Amino acid sequence: MAKGLEQGDSAPNEAHIAVHWREEQYIYPSPKFVGQAYLSDPAVNERFSMDKFPECFREYADLLSWDKYWHTTLDTSNAPFWKWFVGGRLNASYNCVDRHLEKYKNKAALIFVPEPEDEPIIALTYQELYNRVNEVAAMLRDFAGLKTGDRVTFHLPMTLELPITMLACARLGVIHSQVFGGFSGEACGMRAADSGSRVLVTMDGYYRSGRLIDHKANADVAVQVAKEQGQEIDKVLVWRRFRDKPASAAPMVKGRDYFVDEVLKEYVGRKVEPESMPAEAPLFLMYTSGTTGRPKGCQHSTGGYLAYVAGTSKYIQDIHPEDVYWCMADIGWITGHSYIVYGPLALAATSVIYEGVPTWPDAGRPWRIAERLNVNIFHTSPTSIRMLRKAGPEEPKKYNYHFKHMTTVGEPIEPEVWQWYYEVIGKGEAVIVDTWWQTENGGFLCSTKPAIDPMKPGSAGPAVPGIYPVIYDEEHNEIPAGSNRAGNICIRNPWPGIFQTIWGDPDRYVAQYYKKYNRDPKSKDWRDWPYFAGDGAMQASDGYYRILGRVDDVINVAGHRLGTKELESACLMVAEVAEAAVVPVVDDLRGRMPEVYVALKPGVKPSKHVEEKIVHSIETTIGKIARPKSVRIVPDMPKTRSGKIMRRILAAISNTMDIGDTTTLLNPDIVEEIRQMVQGKERLATKAGPEDIRRFGEET
Numbered sequence: 007m008a009k010g011l012e013q014g015d016s017a018p019n020e021a022h023i024a025v026h027w028r029e030e031q032y033i034y035p036s037p038k039f040v041g042q043a044y045l046s047d048p049a050v051n052e053r054f055s056m057d058k059f060p061e062c063f064r065e066y067a068d069l070l071s072w073d074k075y076w077h078t079t080l081d082t083s084n085a086p087f088w089k090w091f092v093g094g095r096l097n098a099s100y101n102c103v104d105r106h107l108e109k110y111k112n113k114a115a116l117i118f119v120p121e122p123e124d125e126p127i128i129a130l131t132y133q134e135l136y137n138r139v140n141e142v143a144a145m146l147r148d149f150a151g152l153k154t155g156d157r158v159t160f161h162l163p164m165t166l167e168l169p170i171t172m173l174a175c176a177r178l179g180v181i182h183s184q185v186f187g188g189f190s191g192e193a194c195g196m197r198a199a200d201s202g203s204r205v206l207v208t209m210d211g212y213y214r215s216g217r218l219i220d221h222k223a224n225a226d227v228a229v230q231v232a233k234e235q236g237q238e239i240d241k242v243l244v245w246r247r248f249r250d251k252p253a254s255a256a257p258m259v260k261g262r263d264y265f266v267d268e269v270l271k272e273y274v275g276r277k278v279e280p281e282s283m284p285a286e287a288p289l290f291l292m293y294t295s296g297t298t299g300r301p302k303g304c305q306h307s308t309g310g311y312l313a314y315v316a317g318t319s320k321y322i323q324d325i326h327p328e329d330v331y332w333c334m335a336d337i338g339w340i341t342g343h344s345y346i347v348y349g350p351l352a353l354a355a356t357s358v359i360y361e362g363v364p365t366w367p368d369a370g371r372p373w374r375i376a377e378r379l380n381v382n383i384f385h386t387s388p389t390s391i392r393m394l395r396k397a398g399p400e401e402p403k404k405y406n407y408h409f410k411h412m413t414t415v416g417e418p419i420e421p422e423v424w425q426w427y428y429e430v431i432g433k434g435e436a437v438i439v440d441t442w443w444q445t446e447n448g449g450f451l452c453s454t455k456p457a458i459d460p461m462k463p464g465s466a467g468p469a470v471p472g473i474y475p476v477i478y479d480e481e482h483n484e485i486p487a488g489s490n491r492a493g494n495i496c497i498r499n500p501w502p503g504i505f506q507t508i509w510g511d512p513d514r515y516v517a518q519y520y521k522k523y524n525r526d527p528k529s530k531d532w533r534d535w536p537y538f539a540g541d542g543a544m545q546a547s548d549g550y551y552r553i554l555g556r557v558d559d560v561i562n563v564a565g566h567r568l569g570t571k572e573l574e575s576a577c578l579m580v581a582e583v584a585e586a587a588v589v590p591v592v593d594d595l596r597g598r599m600p601e602v603y604v605a606l607k608p609g610v611k612p613s614k615h616v617e618e619k620i621v622h623s624i625e626t627t628i629g630k631i632a633r634p635k636s637v638r639i640v641p642d643m644p645k646t647r648s649g650k651i652m653r654r655i656l657a658a659i660s661n662t663m664d665i666g667d668t669t670t671l672l673n674p675d676i677v678e679e680i681r682q683m684v685q686g687k688e689r690l691a692t693k694a695g696p697e698d699i700r701r702f703g704e705e706t
């Protein structure tokens with residue numbers, strides 16, 4: 007292992023267990039795609055060259071309609087709190103809705119596909135979206151008392167009401183904070199408290215895998231948990247999934263809970279002037295997991311963010327107003343905010359919203375939707391691709407749809423899975439972009455430019471226009487470009503989509519993302535403040551980046567970030583548990599999954615019951631997505647002489663990797679005992695040969 011990237015006693019990370027794939031052949035986009043693409047002129051590289059920074063990003067900002075043009079493209083005077091397009095004013099809801107009315111009022115803005123296949127699909131035109139957004143904005147302002155700068159938490163599922171309510175907030179300059187609908191009420195309450203929301207917007211129920219989920223019950227928990235955290239939620243606005251029947255058994259609390267459709271009767275036909283917001287006013291918060299137990303609210307700006315998602319939707323996703331675009335992510339994640347709602351709508355696209363799971367009722371569902379709606383741009387994650395492939399490898403062939411473009415996002419995609427995406431889902435016709443980015447980033451950082459750069463399976467590609475990555479080792483040395491050596495990927499320069507801060511915690515923002523590679527804490531020069539992404543990566547000689555995974559205590563499960571510390575504290579809430587350690591384990595479908603190791607308190611016997619309590623605690627504090635692959639009750643944890651749990655050893659056991667030297671441990675014998683519990687008596691060969699599997703930081 008290369009010196010400098012040695013992880014010592016620290017927790018193992020995803021980059022450690024990354025499998026290194028072989029270099030793949032290039033695949034070129036079809037002339038048909040190139041012929042119609044927005045961006046086919048390689049001169050873009052020149053336009054966005056480093057010496058044109060930051061002014062190059064005017065090109066993105068010019069895609070928007072400004073009430074007042076900005077005077078300073080990038081203000082670095084309070085580095086690393088970047089301000090973009092300073093002096094400019096605009097409204098995000100106006101940019102995503104009002105300005106399209108003249109040309110596109112009768113065109114579908116959003117198309118809602120309910121999970122039950124016998125429920126009708128609903129298309130919402132730009133005109134009707136405009137009407138609804140105005141009515142809801144009037145209600146939020148006059149009934150809920152929300153005003154510019156207030157925060158409001160949503161715990162909404164994938165229905166039209168979610169983007170409508172987001173855009174209504176944006177119209178008022180109210181900061182929305184959508185918590186993924188699949189998160190527990192407790193997780194929602196914690197986030198609502200952190201953001202200081204006194205209004206919660208939810209829905210009574212929704213469909214998932216053929217079941218009607220009672221969702222309103224979560225709101226009651228959320229309000230309670232927020233209260234325990236010192237945050238009073240005085241209004242809960244409940245959208246109803248059906249007009250004619252309830253979807254939840256939870257009672258409405260008088261004076262606190264209101265059905266939105268009933269309140270809205272007062273606001274029919276109401277119009278609300280879009281609030282002219284400063285470019286750097288916050289547009290929304292998006293909570294994500296970090297290295298400490300507490301999730302952090304990434305604060306995104308109005309002008310910079312919207313410009314960046316519009317620009318990347320146009321150039322990287324090639325979304326034209328004539329296209330039917332479908333991103334299968336959930337709007338509860340950043341992908342949905344940027345590439346279901348804000349980016350596509352800023353470009354007057356038609357964006358599809360699907361309520362349920364892709365494999366319901368069978369693996370043909372996405373292809374029936376694509377065929378029926380004539381979807382021609384498709385966007386999903388490697389986990390969904392793996393699941394669809396497993397459940398119906400031949401399904402796509404049965405349907406008559408044609409994609410011109412497909413995106414993959416959220417996790418590394420194995421070349422084999424990429425090939426199936428390309429050949430079978432894309433029918434060999436669609437170009438693929440593998441986009442690497444994060445909640446904090448607002449939009450894509452690495453990806454091929456689809457009509458310019460060839461595709462290379464398993465590689466995210468070069469950086470997108472105006473982004474300048476660099477890979478550093480732990481000793482702050484730059485790893486030579488194109489050397490295929492792993493290190494920490496950073497971005498040299500700020501960009502308009504970058505988040506502004508962590509809500510309520512600016513110190514943590516600096517500490518986590520900038521401190522590590524900052525050259526001078528007093529510097530006002532952006533060159534001294536590389537952005538530390540927290541991912542391991544390597545760059546091949548052609549300039550393409552391969553992302554290896556997180557280098558911190560975050561596990562990316564099916565493209566969703568979970569903090570191991572959050573999981574561990576959920577385990578420790580179980581009375582019987584003395585110690586807990588959570589490690590990432592490779593999973594064929596989900597990429598990575600958490601594996602839980604616990605040691606019980608003296609006198610407590612291991613049992614199925616304790617295991618179930620642990621799983622239950624994880625599901626109620628975080629959500630079902632955090633369900634561990636397995637819970638291993640061990641007699642003791644492997645520890646250093648100073649008593650630190652050696653998570654790295656547990657991860658090596660879980661992933662059948664070389665355990666390394668254990669002689670310096672406090673309790674070396676426990677390692678073999680745990681290994682036998684997990685792997686069986688026989689010593690298993692490490693999963694891949696030495697050529698294929700390499701530890702993060704090793705020389706190639």
Ligand code: WTA
Pocket residue numbers: 294339340341414415416417418419440441442443444445446466539540541553554555556562565566567
């Ligand atoms: C991982 C999702 C490999 C990465 C937009 C990152 C990826 C984390 C890719 C962010 C990709 C995202 N290839 N890994 N194309 N895209 N990741 O915040 O580890 O939910 O740090 O944002 O996902 O996850 P987040």
